[in-house]
Amino acid sequence: MPQLTISQVARQIRLRPSAIRYYERIGLLPPAERQSGQRRYDLTVLYRLAIIQRARQLGFTLSEIRHLFFGFRDVTRPSERWRTLSKKKLAELDDLMAGMKAVRALLRRLMTKCRCDTLDQCGKGIFQNLERDLAHGPFLAGNRSHVKYSIARKKLTR
Amino acid sequence: MPQLTISQVARQIRLRPSAIRYYERIGLLPPAERQSGQRRYDLTVLYRLAIIQRARQLGFTLSEIRHLFFGFRDVTRPSERWRTLSKKKLAELDDLMAGMKAVRALLRRLMTKCRCDTLDQCGKGIFQNLERDLAHGPFLAGNRSHVKYSIARKKLTR
DNA sequence: CTACAACTTAAAGTGGACTTTAAGGCAAGA
């Protein structure tokens, strides 16, 4: 029954073989059957990979996707699994959007309202408002969170 | 004149000393004066760090911030510098928001409209729509871009 | 027999913004 090689699967789902091996290594995919050492797949792997792709696109981490697959009792239906994960993700997304709107506003103000003669002058102003700004709470953090959304970038040709 | 030690600066601006040393290493801060090997700073470093903080908060990378400081002719006023950078960032931000709205919609549909009995069934549906979805263009990519916004995370206590 | 394509593995590399570690220096106070 299993007839697809890893690169045939990769081509169909638009992934690199290395990604598929990686998913297997971290337990997102079950260990594939082997024919003289080489992985062979049937169609169902495409479905599982499609879910992974879509979930990634929705901002889920691989560990959240593992939860989607394995973190529920077997009888739990997909709709409920998706609901559980999506609810959390939507909340995160809404936080993120709020933060981004605040950033947008700040960017606009910066563009239109800066009258400083030097950057040090800008800095002084910012520094003196530090206390007040921090009181607001960090609406946007640096970059060490589990939720990251990124703008699509041209594929590295290779 | 320079009287502050690195950890006094760090405390005032709410950074770790290691971050300040890192900024110096990558050329974001000028090499600090030394007193028997140790860095000593005056107030202006706080202003510069405040700008870095604020710019990071606005989604600028350290390399963009370097551009803010050093990428213009000396006579270029802060307002114009900010305008140049902000324009680009606003465009990126708008793309990002659009992508996130699409994701939001998909998440909502997933929550309310999934009637699959098994995840494989979900996967089959997704897989069969792959072509169509890809035609849309990747409105959101995985996570390898230079623009990342993240939800604030509780500081690692340590 | 040789060449070649496609596969295998483990381990190391990537990017960005730092932090942590290891090993050591220096000044002040008991």
Place this chain on the structure above:
DNA sequence: TCTTGCCTTAAAGTCCACTTTAAGTTGTAG
């Protein structure tokens, strides 16, 4: 003198989702 506390450096580690590399295996074609 010894301890304490803060500082120094270079190098390695962290996170995440992979990719790349190096070295080797297998099957097929000429």
